[in-house]
Every structure is written in C-alpha cells, then in structure tokens.
Amino acid sequence: MLYTRAVLVDLNFSWLLNSRPLALRQLVAPSNPTFSVVQPSELEDASEFIQPHSLVLTVGIAFKDRAAELGRYVDHLADAGAVAIGFGTGLTFPAVPETVVDTARRRGIGLFEVPRRIPFISIVTAAHQEQRRRSFAEQQKLFDAQELLTHTATAGSLDALLKESARVLDARVTITTAQDVLVGTATSPAAAAAEEAGEKLYYSSYRMAVRGARHHTLEVHAVRQLTASSRSLVRHCAGLADMLLARPSELRAARNELNSFALSVRLGLGGETSLLPPQFDSPIDESGLTRPIVVAADGQRDLDRALAALDDAAEDNGHFLYAAPVARGSTLVLVRADQPISEVLQAFGPTARLVRVAVGRVVAAEDLNADVIGALAAGAGLLALGEHSLPGITQLPWLREPAVERALAARRAELFGRLSIEDERHGTDYARTLTVYLRHGGQLAQTAEALGIHRHTARNRIARIQELCEVDLSDPATFAETFFSSLSGLVGPA
Known part of the structure; x- marks a missing residue:
C-alpha cells in the first residue's frame, strides 16, 4: 500500500462565514472561493512575507492616523497574493x-469584518484544525481506495x-505498451458523459516498470x-497493474526454462539420461526441420x-524462446527452419555487437x-x-563432397587444434585471429x-600463427586451403 503525508487542503470562504463562533461579517465577496492559509500581519509593507492564496488578518495599526493610505495597503496585499482580508474593528x-x-x-x-471580541488566533486555530481534519479524512479515503484496489487486484483480473x-478516480483509465498497443481500458459513467459532451478532462500518466525492452504506460x-x-x-493502481502484467512474463520465463531443460536432456548437453520423450x-x-x-x-x-x-x-511474434547452454558463455538457440535468417539476426538489435553468432544449416529434429x-x-568461438x-x-558444391569434407576437417583439426592448445596454455587469441584474418581476405x-x-599487433600474431602451424599464408594455395578448412562444419545448404 502507498502512503502519503498529510497535506493541508484549501478551505472555502463559505465554511469561514458559516463558522458561528468566529462571527465574521462579509463586506466584499472574494473572487477566489478558497484560501490556503491564514496569517496575521501589521506591517505597513508586508509584501515579502505574504503567502500566496492567503487570508490576511489586520487591524491596520500601522495606518492609525492615515486611513486614506489603506487603499494602497490593500493593493499591495492583493499584489502579494492575498485573496482576502479579515479587518479587525474596535481597536x-x-x-x-x-x-x-x-x-x-x-x-x-x-473583505471580512472581524469583531473586537474575536482574537485573530482563534481564526488561525480554527482554520488549521479544519484543514487537518479534512486532510486526514482525505488520507483515510485514499487508504480505503488503495485497500479496495489491492483487494480487486488480488483476484487477478486486470480488467476488474x-x-x-x-x-474511484471518476475517469477513463487506460494501459498501453511502448508501441501504443492497447492493453486494457475502463471508463466511469461520469467520464464517458463528459467525453461525449466534449468537456475538458484532466490528464495524467505514469510510466510503469521497465521489463527488458518493454514497458507500459x-x-x-x-x-x-x-x-x-x-x-x-x-x-498505486500502476503498481498493481504492473504486477498483474508481470504474471504472464513470469509464466513465460518458466516456459523458456522448461524448453531449455528439454533441449538439454534431448541433446544430452547436460549429461542427464533422457527424462522426456523425443517428441518434446x-x-x-x-x-x-x-x-x-x-x-x-x-x-x-x-x-x-x-x-x-x-x-x-519471439514474444512479439507469438513464439517462445528455445535455448540451452552449450558451454560457459555460449548457448544453443533453435528457430523454425522457415524463419528468415535476416529476421533472426535483426532480433538481436543493439545486443548484436556483444555476441558471436554461428548460424547452422537446417536439419531434421x-x-x-x-x-x-x-x-x-567451435565456429562461434572463432x-x-x-x-x-x-x-x-560458399556455393562451391565440391566442398560438400565427403572426401573433401573429411580432408578439410582433418586440416582444420591440425591447424586450429594447435592454435587452441596455445591459446589455452598462454591465454593468447590465435585461433580467433586466424579466422578473422581469413574472413577478411x-x-x-x-x-x-x-x-x-x-595493426602491428595483428601482424605479429599472424607471423606467430604461421610459425606455430608451419604455413605460409602469403602463398595463395596455402591461404585457400586454410580458409576452406576454417569453414569445415559450417558449410552446407541453407
């Protein structure tokens, strides 16, 4: 539940006149029907001390022998923000x-006349007590409304x-996504009538919690x-709605975890025995495929x-994510064979610069x-x-000949296996450097x-790679052989 501190509310001048113990008499009706604070002042020029929206109490003592100047005094009170004057008489x-x-x-x-028998402090005290009473009543009303909304939300219905x-707000309440897609809306009868009549409605919005790349308003x-x-x-309503909207996300996360577990078991990535049927x-x-x-x-x-x-x-397209950890820092993702590769790559958005992505050929499940x-x-790691x-x-069909594939795979194991051992022993990055060098011609x-x-670091690495692998990459044939061997395991029909 949300709480707020007590805030002093505005009072109506009608309340002030109807308060019989104060015995005030209205001489001039105020153009502003309410006031926020009552303050006594006997300074001849109190402009810097007058609070906006105030009722100023005075007996005019500074103008005892200069009654004609009281008009100027009223002007400067009005200019300072006072909305009414309580003028004490009889003194x-x-x-x-x-x-x-x-x-x-x-x-x-x-302008109100204050009889001599009424001390100013009684007006100040009465106004303050009434403000506190109304403020606490407003706060209790807020707490009751919050409790009602909380009880409604626990039933699990966003529409309710x-x-x-x-x-409660006597309004039209709407929730939309960041893409302005309507999630839900409801309108009170009074708000509906006001909208139909073209009357002004007071607007407010609240951005709800951000979840991943999504948020609601x-x-x-x-x-x-x-x-x-x-x-x-x-x-408070936004917080409750956010919790209701989070439930599908939590269920989605659980479903994704189940998919990940199913993939791991089905493919033996976690070492467990098969606990799920192959038709998961x-x-x-x-x-x-x-x-x-x-x-x-x-x-x-x-x-x-x-x-x-x-x-x-995937959620935007009505699908689930199918992913399973392969090793530290890498994950297998499965997508439908008929989903365009460009669409998959585009889905990474700005995070594409943070990862290496190896897209495989379509295969039967x-x-x-x-x-x-x-x-x-292995390809992603390079x-x-x-x-x-x-x-x-590559579109060269001879690369998919079994004999060629075996030869290239052997050459790859020889070259990159040696570099991988060196990388593991000394923390170098030779295997990936060679792959990038080959890919960039x-x-x-x-x-x-x-x-x-x-650039000098790259040159030194390539020199050391040639030394370790005993190859001369300046020779076109050697370069081509090394390049095609780096593709082993990654080439095939799309």
Missing part, C-alpha cells in the same frame, strides 16, 4: 474604512482493476482535477542480454546432435564480437579493426 478603527471596502471591491479581493480504478483522463491523493492512487515441443516447421544457432559472448551478462532480446522478439552443435560452437557466420557461406588493417587491436 484601531471603529469600523472598516470605506477606502478599504472600495479598494477590495475594485481588486476582487474578499481498471474498472474499479476508473470508478497508465493514462488517466479524469472529470475533476487530480489532487495529490488522486495522483498517489494513480501510482520444439520449433520445427511442417517438414520437421529446425535451425540450430550458437550464440557466444565474453561474459554471461552480455549473453543474457542477447537472449532477452531474442525472447522479446532427430538429426540434431552433439556433433552438429559442437561444430557450431568469430570476433559482433560478427556472425552463415550457412551456405588476409587484410591486416581490416583484421585489426575487427579484433579491436593495433
């Missing part, structure tokens, strides 16, 4: 001077919460101007952000195994951050830029 002046009455009428400022909020169009208590109630729910097309993708990052936080972006995109996933994971590899990266400048290192 300095036996009656309210005519110049005071005339100036008050001209300025539209209220919006309907009750609209009734609660908007209120009220018949009456929203008070501090009303705005507090709007925030998976993103396959009508032909039973799916597309594996391995996403890798330098840190788990970056990987989580990228997967969250994929999940947001029963043919997806650890070898296919391992080849993709990419630079922000890069991706695609299936069908042996251009040192482009390689250095892709890796985020200096």
